[in-house]
Amino acid sequence: MSEIRIEPIGIVRGNPSDNQQVIEIYPEHSDGLHRIEELDELWVLFWLHKLGEANRRTYQVHPRGDGSRPLYGVFALHSPMRPNPIGMTRVKLIERRGNCLIVSGLDAVNGSPVIDIKGEPSC
Amino acid sequence: MSEIRIEPIGIVRGNPSDNQQVIEIYPEHSDGLHRIEELDELWVLFWLHKLGEANRRTYQVHPRGDGSRPLYGVFALHSPMRPNPIGMTRVKLIERRGNCLIVSGLDAVNGSPVIDIKGEPSC
Numbered sequence A, B: 001m002s003e004i005r006i007e008p009i010g011i012v013r014g015n016p017s018d019n020q021q022v023i024e025i026y027p028e029h030s031d032g033l034h035r036i037e038e039l040d041e042l043w044v045l046f047w048l049h050k051l052g053e054a055n056r057r058t059y060q061v062h063p064r065g066d067g068s069r070p071l072y073g074v075f076a077l078h079s080p081m082r083p084n085p086i087g088m089t090r091v092k093l094i095e096r097r098g099n100c101l102i103v104s105g106l107d108a109v110n111g112s113p114v115i116d117i118k119g120e121p122s123c
Helices: A027-033 A053-057 B027-033 B053-057
Strands: A004-006 A010-013 A021-025 A041-047 A086-097 A100-104 A113-118 B004-006 B010-013 B021-025 B041-047 B086-097 B100-104 B113-118
Touching (some): A021 A027, A021 A113, A041 A100, A041 B086, B021 B113, B041 B100
Antiparallel strands (some): A010 A113, A041 A113, A086 A100, B041 B113, B086 B100
């Protein structure tokens, strides 16, 4: 397998500077939201769509851009620089409204494609 | 953006039933491992390559296959069924040997393509 094809399941509306953001799930994937409103927290995987090809070929950076710290490989960090720029954030689920999830704590910019959401219902 | 292309950065050697597994990072991505040996734990994102198209169109399942529990949407679960079958596991990093990471706690089967690794160095 040389390449993997991923289809966005939704899109981020709003920016991290907002108090809340909306994850809009596309209608063809909305069956996957059944009972998600019972959960308090979710993992969100999204695509860092603003990054260019050069960012996908940057392999070593300073943690949090702090030049006083040594260079680390990107696989030792959560830096957005990496061959496959997937963001992974744990968010608080405030409310579900139909196909939309109102969340806080998401560090994805407006328009980011959402590629997966993972939760864990209590027993 | 209608489709996202992901390039595997490595491959899983060994099975979850083994005590340890090896993540082999392909040479062209090995610069991203710099100083990773300082870390004790890592997040590993991998592709569930054994799943077929039908699994990508299964939107509701019982948590952990337990039929006594109600159906949940796959986005409320960590189930392997989902439109983009990405596995996400926190593993213990036992040792780095060149391009190979010896880990425990990975629930990926032998041959799974690895698509990202994320760590967090201490301050």
